[in-house]
Amino acid sequence: MERPDPSLPQLHAFTVLAEELHFGRAAARVGVAQPPFSQQIARLEARVGFALFTREPGRVALTPAGRELLPAARRALADLSDGLAAARAVGAGRAGRLRIGFSASLALTVLPGLLGTFRARHPGVELDIREMTTAPQLDALRERVIDVGLLREPPAGADGSLDFRTVLTEPFVAVLPAGHPLAGLRTVPVGELADEPFVLLPRAVGPRLYDRIAELCGASGFEPRVVQHAVEWQTVCALVGAGLGVSLAPASIRRVRLRGVAFRRVDPGPVGPCGARTLVAAAWRRDDPSPLVAGLLALADREGAREGRRKPVQ
Incomplete structure (x- = not known):
């Protein structure tokens, strides 16, 4: 019968005990009482099918099976830690990838300031900038090829999948x-x-x-x-x-x-x-909860207001 994979708490308990080589100190470090801690180790050993530690009065040591498992256990815990950190960064808008479509004429108005400010505030975010005219931007948003469109003159009719905001x-x-x-x-x-x-x-x-x-x-x-x-x-x-x-x-x-x-x-x-x-607008999908999209839209409003205060054409 195939044994299930060990749980992450069991691997954590195992790596701490491998470092402390003392059940009492390892349990205290994990923050649990010693009996439940010992049960975690026993369950892990049952899943492996072999003892991971020798237990003698006053002495705990890794068995050959335990020494073999230790590097893999540390890698699994490190991968989890890295994954959690990456997920938190993306969820907070500090990391990830944002795909932006823009009409070429916006390079002469709001786009440079908007991208510069966004980059300074979100240095860990990868920006994918794509020059597109208005109609292809709308198609790319619906097809999830881009996340935000910066365009001129959004369509007059309602679009059930997209939202628009006038920037300038x-x-x-x-x-x-x-x-x-x-x-x-x-x-x-x-x-x-x-x-x-x-x-x-x-x-x-x-x-x-x-x-x-x-x-x-x-x-x-x-x-x-x-x-x-x-x-x-x-x-x-x-x-x-x-x-x-x-x-x-x-x-x-x-x-x-x-x-x-x-x-x-x-x-x-x-x-x-x-x-x-003429209207410059931002467009995005209504069902997109990305904090990166929300952050760019907020900055677009500010950059549009700043651009609107420029000296008018002579």
């Missing part, structure tokens, strides 16, 4: 070739762009952001005539600088500072200033 709002700016006549203005009325060709992100990679720009134009009486698409805002700006068209973009894009490109405030016209802003 920022104004749109007009992106113009530096030599464009409108670049001489401090503020460009959106309606003045009606006859211009546009360079924009494809709607598929950020439907809500694309629609918000279209709504901004629509409120001024026109539909943007898109002649060129680019997946990243930096590329949009480069194409504008090359003379392919104009664009409306989040204000943080002005930090790209490409030669031949001018960024100007916009007068949103009928929609008012609130309608001429």
Whole structure:
């Protein structure tokens, strides 16, 4: 008949007795009375099938079987201790792995400060950072490929599996070739762009952001005539600088500072200033209890508030 594996309390009692070689001192060290302590050793010996200690008046010693078991017992207890410490660290948010998706334009706004602060507060946490546009981030969250998404313009409809939190709002700016006549203005009325060709992100990679720009134009009486698409805002700006068209973009894009490109405030016209802003949001799974996710969300709120206090675009 196969004997069951020994319990961890039995292995602990065994290793203490192997060090003390005295039942009374070993029991006191474990914190139990000697009879129950002796019973633990006896049960362990019954499971092994051989005596682990010789017992003579005034003398206790390991048997060959006991000497063979001792290193394995110490390893098992050390592995348990390491596992408990690791579990406590993860549970407290001091260790583990956090997978973050982010839209590329956020590297120009909240992302650097957020990651720097999180790293300083959680040096034992491994960060896995993945650049993704909005729609792929949402899919990656649902498929549990990432834990948090930092994106522009979360979807308008309810999503039973995901939660969203607005981290920051920022104004749109007009992106113009530096030599464009409108670049001489401090503020460009959106309606003045009606006859211009546009360079924009494809709607598929950020439907809500694309629609918000279209709504901004629509409120001024026109539909943007898109002649060129680019997946990243930096590329949009480069194409504008090359003379392919104009664009409306989040204000943080002005930090790209490409030669031949001018960024100007916009007068949103009928929609008012609130309608001429874009949302940066954090997204996460509703059923994710991770303290790392909660910690990042709290820091994202603080970094968003700090970013919102920056000097506005000139």
